[in-house]
Amino acid sequence: MPSTDSINAKIGVAAPAELCSDELKWNPWAYDAPREGARLPLYGAGASQWDTIPASAPVQTEIPERYRSMEPKEIVDRIGTAKARLGARLVILGHHYQRDEIIRWADFRGDSFKLSQQATSRRQADAIVFCGVHFMAESADILAADHQRVILPNMAAGCSMADMADEAQVLACWRQLGAALGGAGDGAAVVPVTYMNSSAALKAFCGERGGVVCTSSNATRVLEWAFERGERVLFFPDEHLGRNTGTKLGIPDDAMVVWDPRRPLGGNSVEALRGARLILWRGWCSVHARFTVAQIAEARRRYPEINVIVHPECRHEVVAAADLDGSTELILETIATAPAGSCWAVGTEINMVNRLAAEHPDKRIFCLDPVICPCSTMYRIHPAYLAWVLEALVDGRVVNEIVVADHVKAAARVALDRMLALPGSRAGAAARR
Secondary structure, three states: OOOOOOOOHHHOEEEEEEEOHHHHHHHHHHHEEEEOOOOOOOOOOOOOOEEEEEOOOOOOOOOOOOHHHHHHHHHHHHHHHHHHHHHHHHHEEEEEOHHHHHOOOEEEOHHHHHHHHHHOOOOOOOOEEOOOHHHHHHHHHHHHHOOOOEOOOOOOOOOEEEEHOHHHHHHHHHHHHHHHHHHHHHHEEEEEEEEOOOOOHHHHHHHHHEEEEEEEOHHHHHHHHHHOOOEEEEEEOHHHHHHHHHHOOOOEEEEEEEEEOOOOOOOOOOHHHHHEEEEEOOOOOOHHOOOOHHHHHHHHHHHHOOEEEEOOOOOHHHHOOOOOOOOHHHHHHHHHOOOOOOEEEEOOOOHHHHHHHHOOOEEEEEEEOOOOOOOOOOOHHOHHHHHHHHHHHHOOOOOOHHHHHHHHHHHHHHHHHHHHHHOOOOOOOEOOO
16 A cells, blocks of 8 residues: 555544544444444444434444454454455455555455456455445345355445435335326336446336446446437436436436425426436435535646546536546546646545545645545444454354345346446546546
8 A cells, every 4th residue: 555644544633624524533433333222323424424314224233342442553463364364265345435444455446336346256255345335235245146245344334325315215206207207107208227326226126117227437328228218317316427427418407307305296397307308316425515616716726737537426517617527447547547747636535536646646636625524434444343344254253244135136137237238338537628
């Protein structure tokens, strides 16, 4: 790993004004449920801290006290020893948004779907430890071999955006669209498309109704496929990725409507729904919602030669003001291949940006948001939890297993397979300047 200070280390010495929450200095087990008792779910400190969390969201039970009181060096030693003992029976996946102290142990590093695919290349592994969030571990279980067990080190590592669309809400939406449009219920008038950042249940919903899954890399190609099969697309749960993709396809603003699941007809008239081509679920990523046009203007003021690259989960006006937008993988590739001396302001999660800066010291790379505010749920995975799940495996126990029901897995796999069958589904970064 690079020798630069990790975000975790920077948080430890940061002044309050440099952090989005003082609670970032807490250990994540401060949010866990006591072993004797219960606790309501919480996202924890970071970008999602103030989002409403469903009461049904998973809660992590407090890990044994010995792990909570260990010094960092002992945790490192224990993880290393357990990983060595497990050998080829174990594969550890690390999402780009994880802290450096977790990424150092990853056998594969990538975005959510890439990691799930990479895990399939390790068929000899009995255990897949996914250092990411809940929907990612579900995707790994969908793609895993029958003998493989998928483990999430902290069960409270969810996703606030994925939680903004649950199965009951989407089913209610589907019924209302069927009544309003005459045919949505059988897929004739509306094709459902779910972003990878959604539950297995919603991937299954799409699989059963002629729909498909998309990633931030292939959303344009997936929507083209969907429009070849229906008049309209219902896109969930990320309004902003949907709008930015619709704009790239030339869909006018007045043909895109937002569906608010808390309101009848999503807050729309029947006429508006009938005139829409793209129905966008009201959901967002709280990490990418922090980036603003004002931050881009400030970066350009400070560095006139700056290149601004953002994730398409950012608001439309932010994407429009940037020079390029693309998935995490494309952000990484674009900056890695950029010339030495180039300057980059990046609109995505700060752990990834900090690591990019460390790995490319010949370039100026910084996060658009000057405040340290990591993904709340990724930040819930602390090395102590990794040590706990690995040592349990050494002892022959599986803790925090993620299991997708067989019928859900089968239908979700249909939607994933439709995506994988698309030619040229991996799109490049979109440039505007």
